[in-house]
Amino acid sequence: MCSANICRSPMAAEYARHRAATEGLSHLVVDSCGLLGIEGAPASHEAIQVLREAGLDLSGHRSRGVRHADFRTADHVLVMTLRHREEIAARFPGGDDRMHLLRAFERGPVPAEGSLDLDDPISRPLAFYRATFERIRLCVDHLMLHLKHA
16 A cells, blocks of 8 residues: 555555465455545556566556455555554554555565655656665565465
8 A cells, every 4th residue: 555556556566466476375365555545547657667677567557545445354454654554544443463564574574663664756767666666576575475474
């Protein structure tokens, strides 16, 4: 989950779907949404390009806002910033134990406390998108290890 659901969370979700399939975790349902409630916007051109470079297709993504059902049915909720975490906790109380910053998985498969925010690449150069995706890739790789052994 991110803000507008056009950069970070779509990139993370698409990569997570890919990794789940390659790790034998095809039973996982991966989705993304945004706190701003923007509906139907495509992923940013830069996000589409960076994922295309990685062999993934984000061209069909359309943004959507977070829904109560998302939180009610999710086993894990990954957010990009501490502000996202706080806002979701206020909107949907009672799920803090299922929620982590994505970067909690940056150092390994055990979620770390005190994780940093994943900065929004919107309006930044393509190189920033690439760096953001590399960080997402590392976190999702560790997340997959976490889920395999959970």
